[in-house]
Amino acid sequence: xxxxxxxxxxxxxxxxxxxxxxxxxxxxxxxxxxxxxxxxxxxxxxxxxxxxxxxxxxxxxxxxxxxxxxxxxxxxxxxxxxxxxxxxxxxxxxxxxxxxxxxxxxxxxxxxxxxxxxxxxxxxxxxxxxx
Numbered sequence: 001x002x003x004x005x006x007x008x009x010x011x012x013x014x015x016x017x018x019x020x021x022x023x024x025x026x027x028x029x030x031x032x033x034x035x036x037x038x039x040x041x042x043x044x045x046x047x048x049x050x051x052x053x054x055x056x057x058x059x060x061x062x063x064x065x066x067x068x069x070x071x072x073x074x075x076x077x078x079x080x081x082x083x084x085x086x087x088x089x090x091x092x093x094x095x096x097x098x099x100x101x102x103x104x105x106x107x108x109x110x111x112x113x114x115x116x117x118x119x120x121x122x123x124x125x126x127x128x129x130x131x
Contacts, residue, residue, distance in 0.1 A: 007123075010063050010064055010065075010119075010123065011119060013062050013063035014059060014063040014064075014115075014118075014119050014122065015115065015119075017055065017058045017059055017062060017063055018055070018059075018115060018118070021051050021054075021055045021058075024051065025047055025048060025051050028047050029043055029044050029047045029048075032047070048081075048085060052077070052078050052081055053074075055081075056074055056077045056078075059077070059122060059126075059127065060073075060127060063122070063127075064122060064123065064126075064127035066127040066128075066129065068129040069126075069127065069129055070125075070126070070128070070129050070130045071130075073126050073127065076121070076125060076126045077122070077126045080117075080118055080121050080122070080126065081118075084114045084117070084118055087110070087114055088107075088110050088111060088114055091106065091107075091110040092106065092107050092110060
């Protein structure tokens with residue numbers, strides 16, 4: 001497999017894993033809040049936090065196929081995820097326009113930038129062991 005194909009495979013796997021966990025997070029959080037009437041903020045934080053360890057393992061083994069990790073790789077991954085959710089939440093709550101077209105653009109661009117930054121940090125920092 002060429003380096004370009006390997007990078008593309010990693011990116012696709014990264015997006016599928018991230019997308020899968022995002023859907024799981026959204027559905028689980030919505031069900032807990034709507035059906036069980038759990039507090040929205042704490043439910044969101046709890047479900048998001050619960051998703052981080054299995055997402056880390058999935059990214060490690062399936063997307064980046066990292067056999068050896070740098071020291072504190074999980075903490076780097078967790079910090080990246082926390083920064084990402086904070087960024088997306090800040091942008092989407094501060095710049096909401098209540099126009100479905102522009103809000104979709106704002107949220108889509110924000111999520112895309114977060115995914116790109118997350119992939120680059122994962123590829124070149126988190127799952128790239130220091131020799």
